Amino acid sequence: MTTEEFWKSWLAFGIVAGPILLTYVGAAFSLYLSHQHMEAIKEALKNSRYIHIWGPSLGRRGVIWSLLEIAKIAGMVLLPWASLRIGELDPNDLKNFPPRLKRLLVINVTMMLISVIWMAVVSVVLKFR
Known part of the structure; x- marks a missing residue:
């Protein structure tokens, strides 16, 4: 158990507010992408079916749609099994995807995962405090 003094400190505030801040940074990075x-x-x-269908409107439909589109594309490139199976992603496009763009997508997904895991740990700690 922790003391009441700890929960009134700046460290506790940083631990609890950290995932929220990281979520905002990740959303801003997704919008940047x-x-x-x-x-x-x-x-x-360009040869993928997903881009053929949604290509003209990608990045032009608003903030929420932009976040969802980047998440979808990151999932297609980093975890391609389902997208390859249903035909949304061309295998040659995946093989020739630029490493610099893939690195940016990895950074984006990593920030999302860290914030979710951090938030889960904080919620468990607060629940059993």
Whole structure:
């Protein structure tokens, strides 16, 4: 058990508020990817069915849609099994996907996962405090 003094400290505030801040940073990074790198991503995945269907509107439908589109594309590139199986992703596009864009997508997914795991740990600690 922790003392009441700890929960009134700045360290406790940082531990609890950290995942929220990281979530905002991750959303801002996703928006950055959507607005600055979407054309390069669309060019890299030009033979994929997903890009053929949604290509003209990708990155142009608003904030929430931009976040969802980047999450979908990151999932398609980093965990491609389902997308390859249902035909949304072309295997040659996946093989030739630029490493610099893949690294940016890995950073984006890593920030999302860290914030979710951190939030889960904080909630468990607060529940059993």
